[in-house]
Amino acid sequence: MKSKRLVPAVTSLPQSPQAEADHRVRRYALTMTIRIVCFALMVLVQPYGWYTWVFAIAAAVLPYIAVVLANAGSDSTETSAESPVAEIEAAPTVIAEKSDSDDPLVITIHEKPQDPS
Secondary structure (H helix, E strand, C coil): CCCCCCCCCHHHCCCCHHHHHHHHHHHHHHHHHHHHHHHHHHHHCCCCCHHHHHHHHHHHHHHHHHHHHHHCCCCCCCCCCCCCCCCCCCCCCCCCCCCCCCCCCCCCCCCCCCCCC
16 A cells, blocks of 8 residues: 655745745834834823833833844744645556557547648
8 A cells, every 4th residue: 555645735835035024024113113102102101200111111122122033034944744635545547558540539630731822
């Protein structure tokens, strides 16, 4: 009995490099937008209190976090494919011998160039 092969599934393929780069840029932009909001809240929220320090620390730490997250690519070391379905065993096909006689099931068309007259 033959061993069943696993058919690679599209869902098990890694993300394309362009899609991964786009995802990292969006994540970086979102983190830096949160940083700008923290700066604005630090300045605009009155009266100043303990939350002012929280906004200041967040605004100071978020650039480091944004760069680390943007530079951390996905782990592309996994190469195994997961098959959602098993391969179906097919019955062996029988190939008939080719004969030189004209077979009625085969249609042959012979074309000749036309005279331009």
